[in-house]
Structures are given as structure tokens and as C-alpha cells.
Amino acid sequence: MKTDAGEMELLRETVADNNGWLDTDLDIPRDADGSSTLILEAWSEAPGQIALWSNPVLYDPRPAEPRGETDQRTAPNILLYVVDSLRADHLECYGYHRATAPHVAAMAGRGVRFRRCLTTETCTKPSMLSLAASVDMLAHGVNCYGPDAPPSLVMFPERLRWAGYVTGCVTENLYTPPDTPGRRVYSYVQDLDELTAARVGSTFAEASHFLEMHSNRPFFLYVHTMECHVHLYDDAYSYDAPPPFEGRWTNDQFDHINRYDETILFADANFQRLLMKLQQLGLDKRTLVIFTSDHGEGFGKHDGRIIHCYEPYDELSGVPLVMSWPGVLPEGCVVEPNVSLIDLAPTFLDLAGLPPCDQFQGMSLWPLVRGEQTTAFQTRPVFSFEGRYDAPLITTGAAIIEDLKAFGLVWTEQKQLFDLAADPDEFEDVASAHPEVTAQLSDALEAHWRAQAAMRAELGGTREAGATVVDPARDEALRALGYLDE
Incomplete structure (x- = not known):
């Protein structure tokens, strides 16, 4: 110096x-x-x-002046809490038959719950990059197997720093945050061991440390936990929650659904600890809290597969989305229009007072949570894809408007059509009864694919669609999580 x-x-x-x-x-x-x-x-x-x-951040240790009421409402702190592999339909606030997440349900009662939120892809790496960049896998070119994000891809944490936010990421997942060897997206990062972090409390400790350091300054904190993610032990899938959650509903190691529900109880309890930390620090009334997931879990409902990364049926593409901001958001509100995880990045910029980013394809949810029903949300299709591939002849996609969902390989003439209101399990194809809607959504899916391919070219995504990057260390990590066979 x-x-x-x-x-x-x-x-x-x-x-x-x-x-x-x-x-x-x-x-x-x-x-x-x-x-x-x-x-x-x-x-x-x-x-x-x-x-x-990368990203040097200078802090003044002296306490900052408390922000006024106007500043609190226009530039809140933001806590994004992501529980990996969490199905929306396994939470009681989404109609599940048992109380797996009472603290999330309580948050929905004092805030806003979105009736249907879709992930853009059914596995973590492309899904979380899509959330950060507000474009889906077809544009950013990063599927389950790689590669890194293109350098020209805009990500919202970098924009929030322009608005004076301190940005932090505490994650148990090796595929988040979306850093590359030459790019640090968040100012503060703690990448923890996904098998032990939640159990020993290190995730809570690191997130609490971040909150304590920045309690008097605008912050964005992204926490990603793995309590509900499947593990592979001796070629067998297992869901594991520690006592006192283990054994709540089953003692059978292979009773996957009941064991999965026990992990949700564990995740919910850990989430509540962080909410209490916000309250302890006096941050709860000036912090927008968002609870969601990156994708769901299969349990063999359609194709016999236990886990995720496959076709975007609702058990894989439907994720919870609950928001709370005491005194600002309405209490107990349910937002009806379909939304997507790519809508979060524009929402964060909107709250920070930043202009929209031309590259973002989502829309700010702030008008919806304020109770302004906009036709733009009601009439747009929302898309979701399997996260393994991005080649049109082998990739299954879905396009949804209201409760009707077209489903199938992207470039095939015949698509299935599901009425999610009458058939939430997606077992009955009603395409023959609604040929015009099926054709409309099928055309929208193909047009979306073409538009994303053009955007990928603009971003510099030169990798051939569907190509796989060889990385032995990455493949070993995927195999340990059950994504790859021997």
C-alpha cells in the first residue's frame, strides 16, 4: 500500500x-x-x-448509519435460499398430506406463495446458471456435463454490486456458484462439503458470519443446501436425515419417499435457524427472503428413475417459490400466473433500482407480488427442459400456458398435452381433444429453441449442441451423486 x-x-x-x-x-x-x-x-x-x-471489497468497520424507510423499501437486503432437489408437491403449503416444512408454510402465510414455478432445467448446473443469467440452457450452452459459462453472459450478482450491494454465496453444491477460472461472480464465496456441511452446522455458521459482517449495508446472500439431495452408497440410492429427523416416518433405508420427507424436515429446520438469525440481527423487516429449489425429484413416477436430470415432468420441473418481506409484501397471498426461476434475476435488479438487462429473458415478479395482475404473465408460455442434453433431437421440453402443458422431444411433430388442473400427475394425454392448443404450444417450443440458438451464437457459445466436455474429476463427482453410471 x-x-x-x-x-x-x-x-x-x-x-x-x-x-x-x-x-x-x-x-x-x-x-x-x-x-x-x-x-x-x-x-x-x-x-x-x-x-x-478478483472482486476486491473494501469495508469500513465503523457502523453505518441505519437506512431510512424509503431506502428499505426500494433497496432491501435479499436472502435467496435454495434447497437442492426439493419438489413443490412435497410441502404442505403446496397441498402435501403431511407437515414436512412447517416453517416454510408459516412463511407462506405471512408472505407470498407462487402457485406454479418452473425450473428451466431439471438438474443443478444449468438451472442455477439460468437463474443467475435469466436465460435458459439453450442460450447459455451449459448442460449437466459442462462447460463453463460464456464470458459475455451477464449475471445478476455482478449487476447488484454496481448498485452498492455486497454479494455472498454459501453453497454445499459443487456446481454453484457459476464461477469460472477467470471470473468471480460473487464478492464472498464459501464452497462447503455437501455431505457434512448442513449436519455439522457449517452452512449456518458461514451464512451467519456474512450477515453479521454486513448487517448495516445492503447485501445479497445466496445459500444453497443439499439436505434433500440423493446420495449413492454402494450402488444404492439413499436419502439421509440426522436425528431427530431420521426415523420420523420410516426406518427402511429403501423407503425413498418417506426418507426424503424426513430430509425436508431437516432442511426446514435449518432454514428456520437462518430466519431467526435475521430476526436476532434486526434484519428481518428490511430483508426480502426467497425460498425455492433448483429442481425436483422423480421417485420413479414416470420412467422408473429415482432421481432428477431427466424429462421435465412436474415432479422434476415444479419447484416451490415463497417470498416474505414483513410490512411490504401482502400476507397469505397466492400468485396465480405461471412463473419461472429466470424471473428472479430481473426481480432483483428491479428491487435494486437498476435498469433491466437486455440479455435477460425473464420478467420482474415485483408487479405480481404487489398484486398487479399483468396479462404478460398470463399469456406467455413458460418453458422447461431436461438438463442433460441440449440437442433438439434428443432433448425433451415442455411449454406451459395456464394449466395446459405441451410435452415431448423438441423437434417432433407429435407432442403430448396435459391438463395440469385435471391431471396433475400427467398421465392422460389430451392432445387429441385440444389440437389447436397443442399446435400452438408445440410451435412456441420450437420457436423458443431457434431463438435461443441464435442467442447462443451472439454470446459466443461455439460448442456444438449436445457435445460433452471430458473432465475425469467432474465425472467422478457426478458419479458419486448418482448422475452417471460406471
Whole structure:
């Protein structure tokens, strides 16, 4: 650091054999007599290796002045809480027959619940990138197997930093956040062990630490937990919740649905701990909380597969979406129009007072949560795709308007049509009874595909559609989570 009095070295650190980002905190002396210049340098002695600094954030340890009422309403803190692999129809606030998530249900009672929210893809990596960039997999080109996001893809956390937000990510999933070797999307990142983080409390501890550090400044915190995600042990799928949740409804290791419901109880309890932390810090009344998931889970309902990443039937594409902001959002409100996870990024920019991003394809949900019923939401189709591939001849997609859902391979003439109001399990094809609607939604699905292919070209996504990038370490991680066979 250079000051009027001279130069001083604050940090020198050697990093060996690292292929990712490392966070570093240090105290910077305050120069009372003049200005200071902070110099960040990085270099590598190994040929072909590079070292980078990214997203330096400067904090003043002195308490900030509390924000006024106007500021609270126009630029709230935002907590996005994502529980991996959580089906909406396994929560009592979505009509499930047992109380698996009483704290989420209570939040829905004091806030807003969206009747139907769809993920854009049925596995984590493309789904969460779609949420961050407000475009789906067909445009950003990242399916379940890779590669990295194109450099020109705009992501909302970077835009929020422009508005003065401190952005943080605490995740148990190896595919979030959407960082690349040359790009750090969030200012603060803690990437935790998905098998142990929730059980030992490290996710709550890291999220709490972030909240304590930034309690007097606008923040965006994304927490991604894995309590409900399947694990593969000795070639057998298993859902595991710790005591006292384990054994609540079954003691059979292979009773997947009951064991899954026990993990939801566990996830709900962990979510409540963070809500209580917000209240303890006095942040609850100036924080918008969003509870959702990246995709659902199959349990063999249609194709015999237990897990996810497959065709976008409702058990995989339907995710919960509940919002709460005391004193601002209406209590106990249910939003009827269909929405998508790609609508969250425009919503966050809207709340931060930032202009819309031309690249974003979703729409801000803020008019809906304020009770303004807009025809744009009621008339637009919402799309969802399986997350494994992005080649039209082998990718299954769905297009939904109101309660009617066209379903099938993207480029085939024949699509199935489901009436989700009369047949929520999607077993009865009613395409022959509604040929015009089926044709309309089928055409919309194909037109959407073509538009996304054009956008991918603009973004610089040169990878051939459907191609797979070979990465042994990634494949081993996918295999451990049950996504790949031996």
C-alpha cells in the first residue's frame, strides 16, 4: 500500500497447486494525513500458470448509519435460499398430506406463495446458471456435463454490486456458484462439503458470519443446501436425515419417499435457524427472503428413475417459490400466473433500482407480488427442459400456458398435452381433444429453441449442441451423486 508516508507490504502469500479461488481478509491501516493507494499484484513462477485477483471489497468497520424507510423499501437486503432437489408437491403449503416444512408454510402465510414455478432445467448446473443469467440452457450452452459459462453472459450478482450491494454465496453444491477460472461472480464465496456441511452446522455458521459482517449495508446472500439431495452408497440410492429427523416416518433405508420427507424436515429446520438469525440481527423487516429449489425429484413416477436430470415432468420441473418481506409484501397471498426461476434475476435488479438487462429473458415478479395482475404473465408460455442434453433431437421440453402443458422431444411433430388442473400427475394425454392448443404450444417450443440458438451464437457459445466436455474429476463427482453410471 502506498501512502504519503511511503510504502508498506500488507500481505504476501504463496499458493501451491490450487485451481480455484481463495478468499483473503486483511486489515488496512487508515492513513489520517492523506490518501492511500492499494496495490494488488499476483504472479506465477510456473510456465503456463497464471494468478489473478478478483472482486476486491473494501469495508469500513465503523457502523453505518441505519437506512431510512424509503431506502428499505426500494433497496432491501435479499436472502435467496435454495434447497437442492426439493419438489413443490412435497410441502404442505403446496397441498402435501403431511407437515414436512412447517416453517416454510408459516412463511407462506405471512408472505407470498407462487402457485406454479418452473425450473428451466431439471438438474443443478444449468438451472442455477439460468437463474443467475435469466436465460435458459439453450442460450447459455451449459448442460449437466459442462462447460463453463460464456464470458459475455451477464449475471445478476455482478449487476447488484454496481448498485452498492455486497454479494455472498454459501453453497454445499459443487456446481454453484457459476464461477469460472477467470471470473468471480460473487464478492464472498464459501464452497462447503455437501455431505457434512448442513449436519455439522457449517452452512449456518458461514451464512451467519456474512450477515453479521454486513448487517448495516445492503447485501445479497445466496445459500444453497443439499439436505434433500440423493446420495449413492454402494450402488444404492439413499436419502439421509440426522436425528431427530431420521426415523420420523420410516426406518427402511429403501423407503425413498418417506426418507426424503424426513430430509425436508431437516432442511426446514435449518432454514428456520437462518430466519431467526435475521430476526436476532434486526434484519428481518428490511430483508426480502426467497425460498425455492433448483429442481425436483422423480421417485420413479414416470420412467422408473429415482432421481432428477431427466424429462421435465412436474415432479422434476415444479419447484416451490415463497417470498416474505414483513410490512411490504401482502400476507397469505397466492400468485396465480405461471412463473419461472429466470424471473428472479430481473426481480432483483428491479428491487435494486437498476435498469433491466437486455440479455435477460425473464420478467420482474415485483408487479405480481404487489398484486398487479399483468396479462404478460398470463399469456406467455413458460418453458422447461431436461438438463442433460441440449440437442433438439434428443432433448425433451415442455411449454406451459395456464394449466395446459405441451410435452415431448423438441423437434417432433407429435407432442403430448396435459391438463395440469385435471391431471396433475400427467398421465392422460389430451392432445387429441385440444389440437389447436397443442399446435400452438408445440410451435412456441420450437420457436423458443431457434431463438435461443441464435442467442447462443451472439454470446459466443461455439460448442456444438449436445457435445460433452471430458473432465475425469467432474465425472467422478457426478458419479458419486448418482448422475452417471460406471
